[in-house]
Amino acid sequence: MKIKFPENFLWGAATSGPQSEGSKDKPHLNVMDKWFQLHPEDFHNQVGPEITCNSYEKYPEDIELMQRINLNSFRTSIQWSRLIDDLETGTVNQKALKYYRDYFSRLKKANIKLMVNLYHFDMPWELQEVGGFANKHVVDLFALYAKRCFESFGDLVDMWSTMNEPIVPVEAQYLYKWWYPYISDYKLAAQVGYNTILAHAKAVKEFKILFANDSKKEITVVLNLTPSYSKDDKPENIKAAKLSDEFFNKSMLEAAVNGRFNQEFIDVLKADNVLPEFNKSELDIIANNRIDFLAVNYYQPRRIQGREKPYSGENMPDKHFENFDWAEKRINPHRGWEIHPETIYNIAMDIKNNYNNIKWFISENGMGVEGEEKFKNQDGVIQDDYRIDFIKEHLYWLHKAIQEGSNCFGYQMWTFIDCWSWANSFKNRYGFVSLDLKTQARTIKKSGTWISNCIINNEFEIEENLVNKN
Template structure:
């Protein structure tokens, strides 16, 4: 069967500044929370590998962008590091950073690769974290100034902008589950960070629209994890609804509809965790909705009704309202510990069609991390990652079905272009279309999936 996609479909990949640029302490960049955390607790990082060098994109960007063209990219998303552009978070703009990002953007355009630029990928400048991070209204305003600065500097060439990547993740990882710095476990502080992140996003949208950039679009990247109930029992259905409210709709509704779900607000009120807010701020959120949505999809969330009550003295967590559920015989990526469930990408698309005014969206991340890929190297030195090709195809089939049924999808970006450093796993799991050899001067080698991706892009689809 032939799977053809709409004309001008965006084929490309996504990455982030902190995970690829390296050069963490050169040309005026100052520490983010990751640099600071690694300095004080390197043992919290996989194999003690920190964010200093990552994939060396800062020095090899020309080679990398040529490889993007070679692997069929017509678009690519990365991020501008706040700690590089405005090293103190507020105040002086770093001219060396402006020069670097200008060179990257110009090189992409010269190779017919459309730049998609994200402003925040978990990388709070340490100076801003010391001022309270997104618990602080001052930091919210500082972020809005950073966003406006980026639009003014680069908006003449960058038309697709995104305020945050997966904003729920710093809330969960940094303020609930002790997975990221600042290692807070406090539901009320988490709701304040989530609310202020939404407000910071809306202020950036307001700044962007005020500039009236021709053909410009601004959006946000959300990791949407459909919540599937164990059964159709009302208790399981309610558990799935609550998980969906907390982990999906907490950001999806305010950025697309301008309002937080009323039943989510009620849950937060019941647990005495309402954030500090003003009516003026709520109006800003209401009046500054997005033009386009990026959807990151990796795995579903499966839940069931609580079997045992939480300990009365335990700090409140979302999981006090539902249990996670492991479906028997689920298909797994054993290296990442994630379920592979391709149909969810269709369910997300149909949900956006039916419940969110068929908002324009694209798949902004989807991918498969595999450990020890060198065992698949052929005699020519290329990694034969046919499993990645199969993974992409199986998701694209469901995405194609959704588009055929009227879903307003404009593209597919794989995570990621080249192997990169990750927050929890360093370089253990590789995701790239292009191999990065850390032991050989960051040598790049296109994998089998990279060659196939070029065919996918050139044919605007595939046969299977």
């Protein structure tokens, strides 16, 4: 079966500055840099962020590889800790300015549409020490940093994003102790979540002021949507799944697209005595500075039920719901995450039906594999047919949504070259291009060749067995 996509569809890949550039020449550490200094044992094989993919020096070679696999779009991020010398005054580091301008100019010359994200979990360390986004002064400093980015690169960047997956640091750093600073404080997490949304909105405000006379300039936020599926039709399980969605999906989505928070969500925070500090002028900024389009990262759904036993732990969102193990799930055996391609269709329909069919695109989708080197052939090329099948299945459902009126205009994979990740380092590989950590050599995987042909033709062939899997 042939699946053909609309004309001018964006095909690409995504990465981030802190996961690809390395830390050479940065005037500041970020929280991930400092975390590695403090606790290197927390990172897989104790590999830190000093080198990563070294795109700081290798970007001309990387852009040539992007052209070889025919990418017509690419997303990366600017590092706050690299671009800004004085975090209080927003003075720009000239070496960083030169680097980013050359990088972005080369992408433009290669006709690769560029989306730049401003914040990818990489809070400058000096600002983390004063609370990060728990501190409203840091919110204002983020808006200043955003302004400097827009001023410095507005002529080179096609699409902007304020933040990548803003709910993740709330979960990882302030609720569940996955990442440094290992805090578990529901009330503080609620405040950080609200302040993060406010920081996003203030950055959007700066953008709209600067580009008020240029209707072609657009800005978004990248949200990781992980829809919560109820265990069954029992009211208590449906309610639990709905609340899980409110916390981890709808809180950010409603604010970014509609400029508001759902009243049911507000009521839960109030009942749990964790309502954040806010004022009317802040709510007005959120209401009046909404995104122009939506960027969605999708990997896997949540499986949710009501709590089977009375909750006796500390005050946490989990008092309202819990995960359950769905017996029929398909699992990525190399990573342990559920594979559920149909959810990409459900996300598309939710956006169409409940968010004014705002234009949107998939800004991340991907399949992480540990020990991927075992799939190398005699020529040293990784035969990642599992990744090709993964992409085909997800594109099948995305295409179905587009046919049914979803306003989706592109698909980007995580990631272009195998990149470094928080705590996991290089444990799980996601790229179209493999990275040799010792030599920094880049080699296009089989999936890179496959996506190249897909992009040239704007279509691909999907086997019946993959369609029937869904």
